[in-house]
Amino acid sequence: MSANMVFIEKGTSFTGTLTAPRVVVEGEVQGDILASKSVYIKSSGKVSGSIRTQKLLCEKGGTHNGFILLNEEASITDKTMSAIEKAGTKNPGQHAPKPVAAGAEERKNGKRLW
Template structure:
């Protein structure tokens, strides 16, 4: 069976399909969500929301792959990849966006001009605004 996400099976943390989490998640490496998560997700690493998973949260990560459903705003410094089964109901801010056929997306997209020069976790609002280019 062909793997559709670039986050390895050895992800730092996996929230299983029977998991329901409510709160704030912070992690360093990578996280795969197979279940239900509500709250806030923050990391300098990678996040995968797998097919069948549902996330109702604000998300700030380096890169994100969406095969499930996300309801909330997304900031991904490097990239966001929306797989054919992906659904996003919220705004996306990223430097690279990949969107497959069949994706459901309701929101706005803001493209970061220079992702290598801006760290959204430590930049002040003025620096962040100057680094953004709105589509």
């Protein structure tokens, strides 16, 4: 589905990929949202799928289950989305920074890293 703005009303559901500059969700979306400007998930909104946009707003009570990619230029291809999903499903958090004690310096080959 593609339009200038897509509004999923409370009590309705959509399955598929939404492509629009702006998307507002009060109902339920099962699929990816590709919004070049913004996505707004209202308190009754539920999204199950990847979101790629410049700006994401989610009211208290609104839910999202999936990947989020915030980017200044939120255009996307199927190949890019596939790579994002593939990378995130194998071992989420594998690239997360390791905790360091307060005041500790991380060193490599005797040189401070930061």
